[in-house]
Amino acid sequence: MASETGAHRDAYELVLDAIDQGDYRPGDRLVESELADRFGVSRTPIREALQRLETQGVLARDGRSLVVASLDHDQLGELYVVRSELEGLAARLAAQHAAPEEIRILKDMVQRDRQLMGKPEALSRANKRFHRQLHMASHNRYLIQQLDMVHRSMALLATTSFAAEGRDMTALDEHEAIVAAIEARDGPTADEAARLHISQAYETRLKVEAESADG
Template identity: 45%
Template sequence: MAKSKPSSAPNRSESDSEQANDRGVTLSDQAYNYIVQSLENGSLPPGTRLRETELAADIGLSRTPIREALNRLMSEGLVTNDPKRGLIITELDQNMVGELYEMRRVLESTAAALAARHATDVEIAVLRQIIDRDETLDDPAALSYNNRLFHQTLYQCAHNRYLLKTLQVLQNAMLLLGKSTLAESGRPSTAREEHAQIINALEQRDPDKAQEVSSRHISEAYKVRLSRFLLDRK
């Protein structure tokens, strides 16, 4: 297993796998969060083989919550059962990348339209503060974090718990793509302008415009992503 990893949880017995801590997080949740965070920080990149015993030792849990977390990750598409290698972090092909971005375009544009109807003035102001922060950032990792924060806040602004849950799963799946497209030359300033257009539509309380500019934003991000994906395959 890779060296870089989130802090481990204390060792527990298998019968405790569904017991929650003070924040309502079960041992299975802890294992799930550990693997997602490891995917995000690059210590478990796509193609990495996952072994229950190694994960249990790394996290400090028994195998039962590890198994439950892996089953959940498989249902969400983050983990695949490869016939030759066993359980691995999912590797995306070109079709899967396209499908992922198409779902993101549909769901995020819907969230933007709902946000134009339901977001409070304070929530919209927070979105504006987030993109203003971009002006002070030049590190790709910091820009990526701020970008993720913008989109997560936009999802919250939709005030639809079912859409929010679906988008959170989709956001985790996006981690399979690796580095953000904001690492590409010129993309940060373009994305910032696209984010500003979304906020303008929210401020105008125009759902159709919000949906349109959000859809275009994801389509542009997909073009950059696909270009990098194809170049990396050469």
């Protein structure tokens, strides 16, 4: 029974990770039999994983098919409002609770990520790793859980804001400012820097989507 439960959990994580990594984009159809073959699991845990993801809003119905959901303009705004609040709190708590080793890791990540300038997809993956490390440095499991949910929804965005001209350098400068405030143990400044970072990311995404609509 334990192995069956594990298979169901693993199927859910496998499908979710594939969406998060961009293997399946908004609007892509997910076929139960194809997923079972791809991941080497039976169709039952895949079916339950798809049902769970539909309940969570990650998947949506298109006729009889399940497709990766997309976010409309209002949902995008709502997501960024929540993200701004939670990321600010995570940065503020990290300034209080992060171990010196965790701060050094964050600093190293920013420096390494500068080698990825001009590579938006690679930077997008690095950005997720940076924010995950920042969340862990908050040392608040309930906050981390909420941020995991928010970032799961971020996977429903078809493009990365790092594709916008100049966003890569600006975003990394913003990451550096967040880490500097955490290292200084300045919670309010870390909170403010994180909120500014999310605000700038939201504004950039709105510009990207507007330009895409014009095209």
